[in-house]
Amino acid sequence: MKTPQKFALIAAGIALAGVVIAVALATADRNTPEQEAAAPATGQPSLTVAVERLRSTTFPNWVSASGNVMAWQEASIGTEANGLRLIEVKVNVGDTVRRGQLLATFAADTVEAELAKTRAAVAEADAALVEAAANAQRARVLQESGALSAQQIQQYLSAERTARARFDAAKAVEKAQWLRLAQTRITAPDDGVISARAATIGAVLPAGQELFRLIRGGRLEWRAEVVATELARLKPGQKVRVTPTGGGILEGRLRMLSPVIDIQTRNGLVYVDLPASDTARAGMFARGEFEIGASEVMALPQSAVQLREGFSYVMRIGQDSRVIQTKVTPGRRSGDRVEITSGLNKEDRVVASGVAFLGDGDLVRVTGTPNTASPADSPATSRPPTLASKEGVR
DSSP states (O other): OOHHHHHHHHHHHHHHHHHHHHHHHHHHHHTOHHHHHHOGGGOOOSEEEOEEOOEEEEEEEEEEEEEEEEESOEEEEEOOSSSEEEEEEOOOTTOEEOTTOEEEEEOOHHHHHHHHHHHHHHHHHHHHHHHHHHHHHHHHHHTTTTSSOHHHHHHHHHHHHHHHHHHHHHHHHHHHHHHHHHTTEEEOSSSEEEEEEOOOTTOEEOTTOEEEEEEETTOEEEEEEEEHHHHTTOOTTOEEEEEETTSOOEEEEEEEEEEEEOTTTOEEEEEEEOOOOSSOOTTOEEEEEEEEEEEEEEEEEGGGOEEETTEEEEEEEOTTSBEEEEEEEEEEEETTEEEEEESOOTTOOEEOSOGGGOOTTOBEEEOOBTTBOOTTOOTTTOOOOOOOOOOSOO
16 A cells, blocks of 8 residues: 555544544534423422312301490599589590599688588577577476476477478588588599599589599400391300401400491491400400311421412423412411312312422422431431522523
């Protein structure tokens, strides 16, 4: 073989080897781990999830209503003394008072002077009564002897009765003055909280003028308006969950139902006793629910249900471990569970949490249910189900 032909064959062999090497490198480059993870054909799961099924759960039945928080009873505290000057006020709005506690004081100078005058009149009437009684007694003794005429005897007896009546009248006036003196001290008629104050030091007030308003016992109640058709389901003693505006939930008890229905609204008033609270105030608006029993429903954790475009969905897991976005109809909620009225069967498995990170058709790895640890997890390494990082999805 000639030398030029030999060189040509060697060059052709080298070129062919280069082509083979290039093809091999290109094939290896296409099959990198990153590209294999991104390829749908490999079936890489998007997330590791726990599953849930519909479970029978006991939900309380409630009747909803709204109304105002009001004082259980309010006492109006006024003055009975007429034309006296107020010289001292000891309480203000919001103060807690006890029965008999001094709230305000009127000037008692004129009343004390009148009382001294009436006491002197009582003493004078008492002296006149003693003298008249002695004369009448002597007349009775001498009545049989004939020393006194019948007319004189009658005069002595009448004088005794007149003196006694004058004494009783003087005592009544004295008692009235004592009462008027007591009325210069305004005291609390019951335990409670001062809710309003109109008393002003220095004012000269007429009888009957209101000085304070008192919430008796500090007790509040919720007066709820309930539709007439629901009243038959309510009974005294039922539990009530009341939520005042801006406050926490209060646990109350239904005390009584109004015997009449408003002909304009067709609602009836229901009176609910409320516990002592630092957040509830008389006059607040509140919403509430009356517990009227319980019922069995099929429910899921709220974390398994997602609201999208105004509808509720769950991610149902198919036979191939791919999720199927399924529309459901939710019902009542209690705690962390929500009632499902339609859209699922008892056998359906759904993603328990993290549904916001999944799309229809995504492949997932199932690890069990939130209430049951995966067999692969040992006690030392078990942990709550969490979302795995999403690889190659979207």
